[in-house]
Structure formats: structure tokens, C-alpha cells
Amino acid sequence: MLNIVLFGPPGAGKGTQSAKLIEKYGLIHLSTGDIFRANIKGGTELGNLAKSFIDKGQLVPDEVTIGMLAGEVNKNPGAKGFIFDGFPRTQAQAKALDELLASKSTAISMMLALEVEEEELRKRLLLRGKDSGRADDQNPEVIQNRINVYNGETMPVKDFYTAQGKYKGINGIGEIESIFTNLCQAIEA
Ligand code: AMP
Numbered sequence: 001m002l003n004i005v006l007f008g009p010p011g012a013g014k015g016t017q018s019a020k021l022i023e024k025y026g027l028i029h030l031s032t033g034d035i036f037r038a039n040i041k042g043g044t045e046l047g048n049l050a051k052s053f054i055d056k057g058q059l060v061p062d063e064v065t066i067g068m069l070a071g072e073v074n075k076n077p078g079a080k081g082f083i084f085d086g087f088p089r090t091q092a093q094a095k096a097l098d099e100l101l102a103s104k105s106t107a108i109s110m111m112l113a114l115e116v117e118e119e120e121l122r123k124r125l126l127l128r129g130k131d132s133g134r135a136d137d138q139n140p141e142v143i144q145n146r147i148n149v150y151n152g153e154t155m156p157v158k159d160f161y162t163a164q165g166k167y168k169g170i171n172g173i174g175e176i177e178s179i180f181t182n183l184c185q186a187i188e189a
Helices: 014-025 032-041 045-054 062-074 091-102 118-132 140-154 156-163 176-188
Strands: 002-007 028-031 081-085 110-115 167-171
Touching (some): 002 156, 014 028, 014 081, 014 176, 028 032, 032 045, 032 062, 032 081, 045 062, 062 091, 091 156, 110 156, 110 176, 140 156, 156 167, 167 176
Parallel strands (some): 002 081, 002 110, 028 081, 110 167
16 A cells, blocks of 8 residues: 655645645545544534634644544545545654554555745745635634644654654645656655
């Protein structure tokens, strides 16, 4: 299986590049942010709980997020592989993902990290907020909080995969197509 963690701060382009990668490699796309938003739209209990964290730019608690992600992986027993987009965001989530995949006799193949500096992220997120309708993209304080949470809680996940020799950094600034080409080269290297 080809199991990719697509990593990077909010606004790095994970959603855009995931869409292209799943098409090219026939993978299942699991975006925890998208799944939470679908639950919010559907008015589920999980959605209501997630909303209270998402609206503030905080992480949804690990046990909730890990349980949900495991459920989605279990729904796809015949998958050729997965792109994990926006997950894992904490070291506890990374450990849980390793254990889940090991229980299925597979593992993460690599972490591809889109690298974009903060000022560019703030610009991109505010721009996206104009058409995405995402409340968390429209408020500069919530955006800053998400960037701070990324720097504090999510960055250590990079060390987790670096220690396993699986980290590959990719410049996330430039044309969508050239970033995609670089991601494909990293996958096939
Ligand atoms: P995203 O669409 O990936 O930017 O995620 C939007 C929001 O959903 C985040 O700001 C978090 O509040 C929540 N979220 C998404 N993925 C996770 C995760 N792996 N762990 C905790 N919270 C998450």
C-alpha cells in the first residue's frame, strides 16, 4: 500500500494537492477537516462537538479525532492506499495511526510536508475565506490561533516521522502544477 501523510500548516495547499494525488495514484483521501465539516453540516453529535473547537481555531480532542479516523480507515478495507490530509496533528495521533496501520499489516510510506511561510499563509487563508464560506478562514484571530496551534502542537509530528526516516519537505510556494510535479517525484523516488 501507498500511505501518505500530507503535512503542512493551514493554507499550505494540502486539499488542492490531495485532490490531484488521489486521482493520479488511486488513493482514498481522508481529510479530518472535511469529515468534521460534513458532520457539522449534517448536524451530527460529532459535528456539534467538533464545531466548538473548530470555531476557536483549536484542535478537536485526540480521542474523538482518532476514533473518527479509525472508523474511516475501517470503511475502506480494499484500498490501494490512503492520503491522510490534516491528520495526524499531534504526536498521540501519529502513534495511534502507526498502531492502526500495523494492525492491518501496513504502515505510513512517507510524510510529504508542504513548506510555506507564515505571512503567505495568513494571506492565502483570508483569500480562501472569501469564497470557501469557512468561518475559521474569515477571522484573523482564529487564523492566528490555528497557526500558533500548528507551531506548538503539530510541528512535533515532523520529528516523529523524521525519526522513522519518512519525512520529505517540499516547497509549497509556486505554481500548483510544479508543486504537484515535485510531490510526484518525491513519491516515486
Ligand atoms: P483543516 O480543514 O484541516 O484546516 O481543519 C479544520 C479544523 O478541524 C482544524 O482547525 C481543527 O479544529 C479541526 N481538525 C482537523 N483535523 C484535526 C486533527 N487531526 N486533530 C484535531 N483537530 C482537527
